[in-house]
Amino acid sequence: MAIEVRIPTILRTYTSGAKSVEGSGGTLDELFSDLNKQYDGLRERLVDDSGLRRFVNVYLNDEDVRFLGGLAAQVHDGDTVTVLPAVAGGAG
Amino acid sequence: MLTISPELRAKIIAHARADHPDEACGVIAGPAGSDRPERFIPMLNAERSPTFYRFDSMEQLRVWREMDDRDEEPVVIYHSHTATEAYPSRTDVSYASEPGAHYVLVSTRDPDTEEFRSFRILDGVVTEEDVTVTPE
Secondary structure, eight states: OOEEEEOOGGGTTTTTTOSEEEEOOSBHHHHHHHHHHHSTTHHHHHEETTEEOTTEEEEETTEEGGGTTGGGOBOOTTOEEEEEEOOEEOOO | OEEEOHHHHHHHHHHHHHHTTSOOEEEEEEETTTOOOOEEEEEOBTTOOSSOEEBOHHHHHHHHHHHHHTTEEEEEEEEEESSSOSSOOHHHHHHOOOTTOEEEEEEOSSTTOOEEEEEEEETTEEEEEOEEEOOO
């Protein structure tokens, strides 16, 4: 089983520069744990105590996983998961 | 140093003025590795706030995929401050997630004064840089 995970520039230090890696799992939660075994420390950049980190966008194919159950979202062979840190900020 | 055309600089300022008193935000894409800002992409501020901005998550996916398809990267990420100086706040620094980008700040606090400044933000450190305005 292979799920492609696209890694943003800022997290490529965990994947030795790879823009795209592969993992397995039935849910996003399992997939991130699997990736963490291969790329130590990566999961903590994506997940905190309350679930998916608020300012990290994760997409399953063309949808934001916030609308698919977050970490419980089901993933399947051939899916593509894309990670993009939110672009945000402001004076306040 | 940020090198930018007068047209693109003017577009950023115009966007900021138009969205005042909300913060405006956007990207200028350029060929990957070139450090040349070329393609102006104003973004929706999903927060619609005078003190906070965030790219809409689906719009960001579309724009990032499009840049990837065109072999581009975000050369400039800009946003405006509407009541404070054009300098990255602690929030700006903690969310800066494109290490290769020039972070442009514009302030619209004074309708008669232009404040347009550029910064690199790497590992939590802000470094202001010169802005060279030059036609292509």
